[in-house]
Amino acid sequence: MSDVRVYLLDTGTLVIDGYHLYWNAGPGGEVRFPCYGVLIDHPEGRFLFDTGYDLEHVNKVLPFEKPQQAAEQTIPGQLKLLGLGPDDITHVINSHYHFDHVGGNKYCTKATTIAHRKELEQSHNCQPFERLGYSDLSFDEIGPRYELIDGDTELAKGITLIETPGHTAGHMSLLVALGHRRPMLFTGDAAYTKRSIDATIISGFHLDPTASVQSLRRLSSVAEEHDAEIFYSHDAEAFAGWQVAPSYYQ
Ligand code: 5PN
Ligand code: ZN
Ligand code: ZN
Numbered sequence: 001m002s003d004v005r006v007y008l009l010d011t012g013t014l015v016i017d018g019y020h021l022y023w024n025a026g027p028g029g030e031v032r033f034p035c036y037g038v039l040i041d042h043p044e045g046r047f048l049f050d051t052g053y054d055l056e057h058v059n060k061v062l063p064f065e066k067p068q069q070a071a072e073q074t075i076p077g078q079l080k081l082l083g084l085g086p087d088d089i090t091h092v093i094n095s096h097y098h099f100d101h102v103g104g105n106k107y108c109t110k111a112t113t114i115a116h117r118k119e120l121e122q123s124h125n126c127q128p129f130e131r132l133g134y135s136d137l138s139f140d141e142i143g144p145r146y147e148l149i150d151g152d153t154e155l156a157k158g159i160t161l162i163e164t165p166g167h168t169a170g171h172m173s174l175l176v177a178l179g180h181r182r183p184m185l186f187t188g189d190a191a192y193t194k195r196s197i198d199a200t201i202i203s204g205f206h207l208d209p210t211a212s213v214q215s216l217r218r219l220s221s222v223a224e225e226h227d228a229e230i231f232y233s234h235d236a237e238a239f240a241g242w243q244v245a246p247s248y249y250q
Contacts, residue, residue: 002179004158007245009037009078011052012069013236014100020204021192021234032066033193033234035100037075038186039082039245040176044156045090048111049174049186050233051075051104057136058099075104081246086110092144093161095188095233096168097123098133098205105139113144114155116163119170120148122207133168133205162222164190166212167205173219175228180250185228190215193235 013034019026021033038049052075058067071077079085086107093114094101105113123134153161158177165171167189174186189205190212191197197220202212223230232238243249 002250003043004176004178004250005041006176006178006184006249007039007041007078007082007247008231008242009039009052009075010073010244011035011037011075011078011104012055012067012073014053014058014065014067016065022195022201023204023206023209025199025201031236032068033236034239035234036239036244037078037104038174038231039079039089040159041248042156042159046084046088047091047093047155047159048075048089048104048108049093050095050101050188051092051108053100054103054106054136054138057103057138061135062099062132075107078245091155093155093172093174094119094139095173095186095190096171097137097139098168098189099136101188102136102139105144106142109142111144112147113139114147114149114153114161116170116172117148117150118165119168119172120146122169127207130168130207162218164188164215164218166190166208166210166215167203168207171215173215173222175222175226178250181229183226183228184231184249185219185223185226186231187219187233189233191219191230191232193232194230194238196232197230
């Protein structure tokens with residue numbers, strides 16, 4: 001996979017309480033964390049995994065999360081850094097359909113959307129306590145061409161979705177093999193931070209806490225099996241040490 005490049009697309013930051021980040025562990029208090037998407041430029045297509053949040057949506061529905069997002073920290077703004085636009089994306093995949101992972105989907109009108117069947121269903125028929133998480137359903141309003149999947153799936157050579165339910169019904173993580181470095185394992189919200197994995201602490205947002213713990217363990221074993229580097233979804237300290245677009249991993 002020597003001709004594959006992975007770009008981290010910075011889509012700004014949000015604030016939540018420490019007890020939402022680390023369920024029953026804390027400490028409490030405001031924690032600001034990054035949100036990002038992942039562009040995989042691959043011979044079989046340009047795959048976008050997660051698309052950040054829509055600033056207008058968060059200002060309207062969740063202003064208490066204090067969004068900070070510059071114009072450049074949107075999917076169109078980040079792609080522009082690479083000389084690309086949303087029309088260049090061939091496939092959009094979301095770890096899950098929470099608002100902070102789907103905000104840029106609506107720009108990618110030429111792409112096929114790959115959805116976990118259970119996640120798509122649950123996002124439209126969710127439990128009352130999930131409503132804020134699933135408050136941005138704009139990804140479904142542009143008439144996407146859906147391809148439904150039901151579990152672990154190899155999307156293209158070296159790009160594998162790994163089912164990690166619990167945080168949500170059909171949550172998926174992503175493993176990417178590269179030519180010149182260790183594989184990259186993007187956990188999505190199955191692991192918000194390094195501490196989540198190291199201390200086995202799930203987030204306060206979850207559909208099924210027991211399944212969430214099992215998924216944390218699955219991620220550790222997948223990382224070990226493939227000698228993969230783990231990329232958590234919302235870890236400010238880790239994110240500060242990663243290369244972001246226009247830099248890339250290959
Ligand atoms: C960052 C964030 N904020 C609110 C929610 C929620 O209600 O479910 C998941 C979630 C988040 O990841
Ligand atoms: Zn989430
Ligand atoms: Zn999230």
